[in-house]
Amino acid sequence: MRLSELNPDRLSKDQITSFMFDDTRDDGNDGDCILVFGAKTIHRVEKAANLYHDKRAPSILVTGSAARWGVNETAEAIWMKDHLIKLGVPEEDILIELEASNTTENVIASMMVLQQAYGLHTIKRLLIVSSPFHMKRCLLTLKTYMPDWITYTFCSDDRKVGQRDNWWTDSTEKERVIKEVHSISKYAGLGIIEDVDIPSL
Template identity: 50%
Template sequence: MFGGKNLDRVWKAVELYKSGRAPYLLFTGGDRFGEWEQPEAVMMRDEAIKMGVPAESIFIETMSNHTKENIMASLTVLDRALGLQRIHRLLLVSAPGHMRRCQLMLKTFMPPWYEYVWCPDHRSLGRRDNWWTDPVEEKRVLSELNKVIGGVRGRYFVDAEIEF
């Protein structure tokens, strides 16, 4: 699960765990360059434990401060916990508007043999059918769009056709 303070992501990850689709949860996210007292991943782990996920089924990565770092630091956590070569499929949880950039970055930085299942959270605002109805969500979506354009132009990650 990509870092973030929105609990909708945690609820979606726990739903996937409890339905048997994910044997482990990996929460990513640091302290936003020292701005926050507690890393995002710790907050999300604690919430998942309150919701009944056993601590031994949760991995956390607390060093990252943005999406690229979420991915890069998660590689180390996954390799140490499970072995990268043993992983075939990842279920990825984030905000709906964040998924496109996540996809492009994963194609750039993760092993090419992984299969991905995209699992956007169930937030009430910021979805593909209503993001423009809320000024905060509209600003967030436009920011994501600019990050994707900038990332491709700057060769920060590969450009690719991606199906949703």
């Protein structure tokens, strides 16, 4: 089966769990930078701050514009930066990307910020922070667009429900996971992410 052929209506709960969560677990490795995908959610900010304070990476890159929220709204990256500072992260260790309005743009625009800050060739590993249901799409998008020498450690936020072992117990989180499977299939079909084989399904 290929990504473009995914249909959550034909998959069991265990198959969806395996596909969405098996390869996005925290492997414990440290990285060169923490990349936080754009959203105005405190869960992601708290996770990034904890990783920073645990010395898992020396800096945090927050990404996201105000496009989804309206012209007079605060950009996602600025919102996250302000909350990171409140959580004790020094401003000089926070990088900001203000143009991206979706997952693909988060990845592409972040490459320029990393290039300007460090030189993309020096980046070996990124710690990836997003919501649990979003991590698989992050992985697939990173693999499609980022240089192949960069590796990733996936650090989903620590919300109580919506994790690998309980996503189906909450109606909102279940809906998010099912929607993501549909989105991944759609984007693979459109060529936005690489349409690869899924041998385990």
